[in-house]
Amino acid sequence: MKLVEYIIGQLINGLNAGSIYALIALGYSMVYGIAKMINFAHGDIIMVGSYALYVFIVLMKMPVIVAILLTIGFCAILGITIERIAYKPLRKAPPLAVLITAIGVSFFLQNASLLIFKANPIPFGTIIKVDAVNIGNISISGLTIVTLVVTFICMAILTLFINKTKAGSAMRAVSEDKGAAQLMGINVNRTISLTFAIGSALAAIAGILFLSQYPSLKPTMGALPGIKAFVAAVLGGIGNVPGAMLGGMLLGIIENTAKAYISTEVSDAIVFGVLILVLLLKPSGLLGKKRIEKV
């Protein structure tokens, strides 16, 4: 009985980490689907969101709910701005130019926050105060419950939005064929902006959850979860929304299992080993469709 409880406990821990990866991976995947680019600055939105939350709550003494909403809004606008300034002029450029630009934006965001907030980590108390829940002998922390519930709600809303609304259909149409979408009267630029806004808003939510678990602010804090979420997006099939959700959850479980049974030190290596394996065995990812090159 002890072993089963232990495994369930570890599984929940894995889903907890996986939720955050999934929320970030969604941004990578949606942006890839529509703009056909890997936005390597996406992870840094987590960092910007965390600092924004700190500014709103600690420095400006705002109520938590207001601060959370402002943080999400700020990141969404930041995402749109980055796309407009850095990526839009390169829409017809070779993919390598866009990739390098994205890395440049990532460095820019990290160094801008280094300049503003300095290099010393800033401690930050958690804003989520929910009691733990005991099911039998398994105790689930309040933070984990909040993380899982928030992630589930975000995914449900996003899925409904993409599949059931006019703007969501337009998004799918643009990701498949921009020219044909324009012929339908869809404003492609606005659709791309909306995608960046949604992706960045989800990253902000992930950032708030991440900050609650690792309550310390530093300019590079978004890099590692960002790159792991990228692995999750590739694992699920980049460009595929359910794939990003699945990939994130799986990666969280894999990472947590590695930490529990193998060693904490090598867990990162195992995560990136997953990336190598996916690229070798199924480059299109678990749910990704094989790309048929048209002649």
Add this chain to the structure above:
Amino acid sequence: MALLKVTDLQVYYGVIQAIKGISFEVNAGEVIALIGANGAGKTTILHAITGLVPVKSGSIEFEVPKTGMNDKDIVTETVNLRKTPAHKIVSLGMAHVPEGRRIFSQLTVLENLKMGAYTRNDKEEMEQTLKKVYKRFPRLEERKNQVAGTLSGGEQQMLAMGRALMSHPRIILMDEPSMGLSPILVEEIFDIIKEISKSGTTVLLVEQNAKKALSIANRAYVLETGNIVLEGDAKELMNDESVKKAYLGE
């Protein structure tokens, strides 16, 4: 007055000039065919009109009713499509059935049709148009919840045409609607184009199948490497010796 008037249109792909200053016009109610061999520039002309490729010089003038989209309106104004963003053209009353159909293969048939009506806000009018499209293409109604990528080539062509009709256009641009279809389906598609024309929609048709195109067109323009080399009444062109030799295989 012409519904669509293209004057001295020039289009470049990099340094290569694809369209070398062509002029033509389409009057309301006509079926106009642009015929010519592969690479003559037929598709490029349609892409230039609906803003999918940038235009180097020339003008593309389109007559648009001044108040609303009602056919009864007599007052019109001329809009230069060169200055109109691509996504605003469909709401002016121009739909484009692109070459290779370009349906959204991962969306359902119904979702594709609704995309065609993306710019229309009146839901009831949209539903009525949908009924008309289903009446014209019963297969689309049978398969409305099917993912469009699973349709056959002929069905995909019908979906592309139905999708264009969903915007309730005054003019419809069709690019190679017969491409890759069996002779029976080609007949069917051309019958539908005739019906669309009869219901009052102007048609600008690009076709490699010159014989079929000339058989339903009022007038036609013959293109060769970016220039219009011949134009006139479709019936007369059908009997023109050079056209017969080059395009009708006689």
